[in-house]
Amino acid sequence: MKTITSQKPAEEVMGYLEKCQKVYIIGCGTCATMCHTGGKSEVLEMKRKIESSGKKVTGWMIIPTACDELTKYALEEEAGRIKEADCVLAMTCAVGVQTIALHLKDKKPVYPALNTLFIGMEDSPGHFTEVCLQCGSCVLGKTAAICPLVRCSKSLLNGPCGGSSGGKCEVSQDIPCAWQLIYDRLSEMGRLEEMEAIEPFKDWSVSVSGGPRKIDVEAECTTTS
Amino acid sequence: MKAGTRLERILTSGQFAVTAEAGPPKGTGAEVIRKKGELLRHCCDAVNVTDNQTAIVRMSSLAGCLLLKEQGVEPVMQMVVRDRNRLALQSDVLGAVALGIGNILCLSGDHQKFGNHPGAKGVFDIDSIQLVRTLKMMRDEKKFIAGEDISGEVPVFIGAAANPFADPFEYRVSRLAKKIKAGADFIQTQAVYDVDKFARWMEMVTARGLDKQVHIMAGIIPIRSAGMARYMRDSVPGVYVPDEVVTRMENAANPKEEGVRIILEIIEQLKDMPGVHGIHIMAVGWEDIVPQVVEKSGLMPRPVV
Numbered sequence: 001m002k003t004i005t006s007q008k009p010a011e012e013v014m015g016y017l018e019k020c021q022k023v024y025i026i027g028c029g030t031c032a033t034m035c036h037t038g039g040k041s042e043v044l045e046m047k048r049k050i051e052s053s054g055k056k057v058t059g060w061m062i063i064p065t066a067c068d069e070l071t072k073y074a075l076e077e078e079a080g081r082i083k084e085a086d087c088v089l090a091m092t093c094a095v096g097v098q099t100i101a102l103h104l105k106d107k108k109p110v111y112p113a114l115n116t117l118f119i120g121m122e123d124s125p126g127h128f129t130e131v132c133l134q135c136g137s138c139v140l141g142k143t144a145a146i147c148p149l150v151r152c153s154k155s156l157l158n159g160p161c162g163g164s165s166g167g168k169c170e171v172s173q174d175i176p177c178a179w180q181l182i183y184d185r186l187s188e189m190g191r192l193e194e195m196e197a198i199e200p201f202k203d204w205s206v207s208v209s210g211g212p213r214k215i216d217v218e219a220e221c222t223t224t225s
Numbered sequence: 226m227k228a229g230t231r232l233e234r235i236l237t238s239g240q241f242a243v244t245a246e247a248g249p250p251k252g253t254g255a256e257v258i259r260k261k262g263e264l265l266r267h268c269c270d271a272v273n274v275t276d277n278q279t280a281i282v283r284m285s286s287l288a289g290c291l292l293l294k295e296q297g298v299e300p301v302m303q304m305v306v307r308d309r310n311r312l313a314l315q316s317d318v319l320g321a322v323a324l325g326i327g328n329i330l331c332l333s334g335d336h337q338k339f340g341n342h343p344g345a346k347g348v349f350d351i352d353s354i355q356l357v358r359t360l361k362m363m364r365d366e367k368k369f370i371a372g373e374d375i376s377g378e379v380p381v382f383i384g385a386a387a388n389p390f391a392d393p394f395e396y397r398v399s400r401l402a403k404k405i406k407a408g409a410d411f412i413q414t415q416a417v418y419d420v421d422k423f424a425r426w427m428e429m430v431t432a433r434g435l436d437k438q439v440h441i442m443a444g445i446i447p448i449r450s451a452g453m454a455r456y457m458r459d460s461v462p463g464v465y466v467p468d469e470v471v472t473r474m475e476n477a478a479n480p481k482e483e484g485v486r487i488i489l490e491i492i493e494q495l496k497d498m499p500g501v502h503g504i505h506i507m508a509v510g511w512e513d514i515v516p517q518v519v520e521k522s523g524l525m526p527r528p529v530v
Contacts, residue, residue, distance in 0.1 A: 153336050154307070154347065158354040159400050161333045162388030162415055163462040170462030171336050183393050196399050198407055201311070201355055201370055 003031040003067075003093040004120040004128045005038065008113055013046075013089070014053065016111040020086035022056045024078070026100060028066035028092040037114050038091030046091060046113065058084040066096030072103040082106060089113050118150075136206030136213065142194060144185035151178030157199040159183075227364065227410060228327035228382040231299045232271040234530040235503075236411060236440040241496065242503030243524055244301060244413065244442060245269045245515050247293070249284035258289050261512050262298040268519040270527055271328055273301040273413070273505070277308060280340025287317055290326045301384065302326050305334025310350035311359070311370050318363060322379055330384035330413060331356040335462060354407045357385050361408025383408050387441070388415035389426035390465035398429045405439045412439055413505040416446040416457075418466050418487075420494045427500050436500030443495045445506045447514050448484040451475040485518060492522045 017023060025043050032038030040062055047057045059081030063074045075082065082088060087109040090097040094116040101110040120128030133149040139157065140147060149155045153171045160179030163170025167180045186192050204210070226233060235242045245268070247261035258274070265272050274289035290300035302321050304314060321329065333353045337345045351359065351370075362368050363379040385404040389397050401412065417423045423443065430436055446464070448454045451474040458466035470487060477483030495501050504524075508515050519525055 153338075154333055154352070155349045156333065156352045158352050158403060159396065160391065160393070161353075161463075162386060162391045163336070164392050165463070165465075166392060171338050177392070180393055183396055192396075192399075195396065196403060198354060198358065198403055201351055204350065 002034060002120055002122070002128065003095065004117045004130075005032055005035050005093050005114040006117060007037050007042070007091075008115055010049065013111070013113050016109075017050065017053075017055065017087065017089065020055065020109075022058050022085045023050055023087055023089050024058050024082045024085035025050075025060040025089045026066065026092060026096075027060070027062040028096050029062045029064040030066070032066075032092050032096070032114065033062070043091055046089065050089075058082070063092070063096070066090070066092040067099050069099070069103075071096075071099045075100065075103050075105070079106065082108075087111055133207070135202070135204075136210075137203055139199070142197075142199065143182045144189070144191070146178055146182045146185065148178050148182065151176075151181070157202060159195055228380040230271065230327040230382050231530060232301065232328050233382040233410070235270050235528060238528075238530055240528050240530070241524065242271075242440070242442060243269050243519055243527065244271045244273060244503065244505045245512070246273045246275060246505070246507040246509070247289065247512065248275045248278055248509065249286070249289040251281065251283050253284065255292050258284070258292040259296055262293045262296050264512050265515055266296070266298045268516040268525060268527065269506075270503075271299040271301050273303055273330060273507075276303040276305045276332070276334070277340070278303075278335070280307065280335050280337045280342070280345075282341060287321055287324075287326070290321065291324050294325060299328070300326055301328040301330055303330045303332060304356065305332045306349055306351055306353055306356055307334030307337060307347050310348050314351070314356060315359065315363065315369055318360065318379065318381070319375070322377075322381065327380060328382045328384060329360060330386070331360065331409075332386055339462070353385065354403055357383055357404055357407040357409050365408075383410045385409040385412055386414065387412050388463050389417075389423055390415055390419065391463055394422075394426075397426060398433060398435070401430060401435055401439075402433065405435060409439055411502075412441045414441065414444045415463050415465075416444040416507065417491055417495065418470050420491055422465075423495075424498060427498055431500040436502075440502040441500060442503035442505045443498075443501050445488055445492060445504050445518075447488045447506070447508055447511055447518060448474060448480075449511055450480045450484070451477075481514075485514065485521070488518055489521055492518070492524075496522070496524075 027038040027043035043060050083106050089111050090100050091113040097112045118130035121131045123129050130150050153169050164177040169175035169177045245265045250257040274286045276286040286302050290302045293300040331353050337347050360381050360383045364381050367375045387401050454471045454474040457464045
């Protein structure tokens with residue numbers, strides 16, 4: 001499981017940096033390195049771009065796992081070069097950006113250079129697919145372990161819409177119809193009758209609609225609102 | 226009677242029903258709806274008002290329905306789950322009933338990617354089957370989804386869609402059964418061009434006795450030109466147009482007349498098909514042709530019930 005990211009358009013990044021003359025760049029040695037969006041070579045490429053626009057890069061580092069709390073110590077070690085900069089450019093996922101901003105002693109803007117896309121499953125080498133919405137109330141037990149919430153373009157819970165054709169989603173020929181996949185897998189297992197049951201209304205309050213979710217692993221493994 | 230609408234009365238009396246579709250304008254012109262209503266009033270039992278069809282912003286279905294109702298044309302309010310969450314859907318149902326709208330058709334809605342606001346957030350808080358169930362709960366139990374009581378009656382005649390031409394084909398009957406179980410009273414299908422495939426679906430439907438539990442109306446889209454036939458074959462999600470229909474349109478000296486001929490042939494077969502209780506004509510901008518199609522199909526005058 002990896003957090004999949006893509007690089008923001010250069011104009012957007014340079015827009016953030018408009019008011020900054022000196023920039024410190026942070027990459028991530030885990031997911032962003034694997035995605036070729038915020039590893040060493042991408043950080044050095046960004047450094048070159050920023051310098052060629054007449055700005056100064058006061059320093060850079062690749063934090064092994066930017067979302068980890070050890071990020072705090074990495075920031076402390078580089079405090080001098082960060083202090084010298086007007087802003088920090090984080091070539092990490094959004095969790096990395098927020099971890100950096102949280103632990104940064106010397107308060108200054110932390111700008112994201114990446115868009116965080118999804119939690120991906122590597123279905124073939126270097127190819128990732130979004131397979132989980134992290135909705136907080138898993139339905140995989142009823143859907144042959146294929147999540148309709150992210151793999152169906154309409155997040156339908158009760159079977160394929162009228163746009164499923166030849167195994168493809170109406171949205172694109174590149175998207176397999178999730179409900180065709182579910183149907184096929186249930187069919188192979190002789191469980192098709194399960195698709196006749198009406199799936200009840202989903203409780204989105206345990207998902208993104210319920211406010212920020214928190215968990216205390218020491219206390220208990222359930223979400224609290 | 227569940228809502229006592231004309232559509233319900235005609236269908237429950239066992240007569241072959243005719244409905245048509247009136248798309249609202251991309252603007253504020255009430256006269257656009259009124260003109261379509263005037264055109265369709267004598268040849269249809271009820272008129273569907275689409276809900277941001279193909280994900281393009283238009284006048285709301287609720288407003289369009291009210292305009293039709295004011296001129297004495299019975300509306301069918303279409304509702305898609307793409308644009309509204311369960312709060313908004315339920316409140317619009319209350320509003321529709323308060324305004325005397327009794328027929329409601331529950332749909333998923335075309336994906337927002339196809340429309341004029343592709344960056345919109347698709348809501349899909351509940352799905353179309355759950356919307357059917359919601360209406361049934363509101364009507365029969367006088368309860369909201371949350372379980373709280375509704376004050377007043379919610380007399381609605383509940384519609385749903387079916388697409389026998391989508392995949393997986395074998396599942397399409399199960400999906401219909403689910404919609405019936407959820408509470409559908411009538412079904413309007415996707416456009417029928419492949420009558421044989423539709424007949425195979427209807428055989429499976431009647432074999433399960435589903436035609437006795439719901440009123441199935443077959444969808445009809447009149448074709449104006451070879452270009453339209455090709456476009457629907459290649460680019461419209463959920464619609465299946467056989468090559469043979471495209472070829473007929475391409476070879477026709479008068480494509481409009483040929484289009485009407487094709488549709489009349491299809492209607493002729495549907496009228497005699499066991500379990501089919503009516504037709505639903507979606508003329509998408511060619512509403513002028515609807516009276517002629519209904520007349521030539523021998524479905525005029527419409528019954529008075």
